[in-house]
Amino acid sequence: MTLIQERPGGPGEPGATGLVAEPLTEIVPGPRPRGVVKFVTSTDHKQIGLNYLVTSFIGFLAAGIMAEVMRTQLIGPNNHLVGPASYNQLVTMHGTVMLFVFGGPFAFGLANYILPLQIGAPDMAFPRFNNLSYWLYLGGFLVMMAGFLTNDGAADFGWFGYAPLTEAIHSPGPGADMWILGIALTGFSGIFTAVNVITTTFTLRAPGMVMFRMPIFVWNELVTLFLVLLAFPVLTAAMALLWCDRHLGTSFYDPAGGGQPILWQNLFWFFGHPEVYILALPYFGVVTEVFATMSKKPVFGYKGMIAATLTIGGLSMGVWAHHMYTTGAVLLPFFAAMTVLIAVPTGIKFFNWIGTMWQGVLTLNTAMLFSLGFLVIFLCGGITGVMLAQPPLDFQLHMTYFVVAHFHYVLVGTTAFGAFASIYYWFPKYTGRLLDEKLGKISFALMFIGTNLTYFPMHDLGLRGMPRRVFTYPVNAGWTFLNELATIGAYILGIGVLFTVINIFHSMRRGQIAGDNPWDGQTLEWATSSPPPEHNFEILPPIRSERPLWDANHPDQLTEVGH
């Protein structure tokens, strides 16, 4: 129950005092579905959101285990834990699952659960369509993983699947087909989710919730899902062409029949680079919410932040060929310029985040720690990103471990740390209980140390010339010590993740009761009960800024007007 003492508009207006958001006491014919039946049939955005979050977290754990096996294989030179064929499958499926099953869909889960609450909507615009998206996604996940059960194993040509290695003659197994099908299914799921979330955002906002009063998280999800709408159809089409190449005798990507391998790279990266921002922007939104709430301040430079997000979204559509500098087939200066330009709006975000914390009252709980970890790790990934954006440096480092280091600093920093921040921040809303702070802080400390220990040495490995995606390396190359460090780091990171998993299971039943608004939140998801009732709100506080609940709870601390 949330008690909203006073409305900032002053007394006298109807409903000015004593706004109480009670759970809906709707009269429902018959018992409501529970358990598995609810999981399968529910069209409630919160149930579907949780389905996404749980499924994608399982994907995260599965891909994490694959990474631990790979790191164990690389702990010493000439190691024989897994052979080259198995290693290639692990490399491929680790990347594919992390990107298509965890990174994007976890953000879709957040969009499903949190976004309608933050804009004061009762549900998504198309609830049944929403349910369909989830089932397509789960189907895709299971199909691509089932590749491991086939005789030849799962797909083994890398998550980027460069043609002509993916052609039937080079990769004849069914694992490759299941990979194509799995990605196409998650692709359709993504497109449907994008349609749904965009429509919801444009049409179901509560009265007063104009676009420039939407929380930054909603803005970021909106831009993300526009990118999904632009990028995923291209990917799905590319997959369809690849399927034709493999089974119908066409030669879109096969030079033997007059096809063009570069076409695949163009199509794939036209999807692939926006994809990186699809994986990053929602989590930028998450940490923005956490910084503002835990600092007890409004988001600094709110409109600049939105402009930065839109700029990143726009630029991200024009940088795909920076993955292709070494092909000798792209116009280098254009793509280099577009890519280094992205540093500017990203920098604006960094300074805005610092500005949000500036002179605040910072509660350093686990959600906040993960958000701070996000800042530090992503900073490093951002800087190496600017380096790799320059063709001469990319010529040196392309496809070496330096790129692995950069990429993981970006995606572990944003996606993983952002996702963990979101778990600690919104778990009370999902379950009504708080996660344990002690376990959470241990988890954060281990993950932060583990991440840096794993990925920092990889910069040096890349500079020393260690190629990506090799399953072993020679004794005399001078790479052994750094690889040992990285593997030990990966174990520490894995143990850190386990602490959060234990925390979730522990706190689901025994966690401290959270109440509706445990963090003194600012946005509307905290204005309803935890977990929210069906259709979310009985009554809403008046929406006169981007943080209506704060205005209602702290009428003496309204956002200062002017600069």
Place this chain on the structure above:
Amino acid sequence: MSPLQTGVLATYWGSPKGVTTYSKLIHDLWSLNYYIALPIAAIVLGGILWCVVRYRARPGDDRKARQFQYHIPIEATYTIIPLILVAVIFGYMYGIENKETHVSKHPGLVIKVQAFQWGWRFTYPNGHQELGSVATEPNINDESALPVLYMPTHETVQIDLSSVDVIHTFYVPEFLYNRDAIPGVKNQVDFNVTTAGQWIGECNQLCGTYHAFMRFEVDAMPKAAFDAWYHAQKPNSLTIAGASKS
């Protein structure tokens, strides 16, 4: 022999010294990057640390945060300065990039480098070929069976890259350079090696099961020594790496 290791011990900002005429250009670009990146990283990290230490809530803290949201001059500053910095980086980088991708019309020597699953074939103008591929029982520590790319120093050597099956990448860490070998695409890149020596080269693009073994050796020698070696090779002859051993 561990050519790569000894080579890498001497580093510039962590990367190999490099043995071609491009090295100086790339080192200068690294320097510019570090001179810009390190202060920015320090400012941002410092800002984060300051906030965490200075503004953290202490027990019994009943401060109320000032609810400010905009400060246009500051926001403009941290928009415009980064814009200038990336423009500087881009401008500086542009010249270097053009030099690196320039292909000479009159190279001193053209070597055809053909990549395949899983090995390399180096063809010289007189038709002599150096060939090496993954042995039946590959051993990652065995460098005696790697194909050797012989090249002269202080001369523009054009590498003519092609692939017969899937995409591979020609990569010599000491050259500070990667270039893809793509079936159906002709890729050319010039190197002018300034130091004689031997280094390991690698395929740098996942190309199937034995990708990790697809390595080769570069042997750069002074012009006179190279000419002596070259003239000793009969036209259209073939040397298979590791063949003499078995």
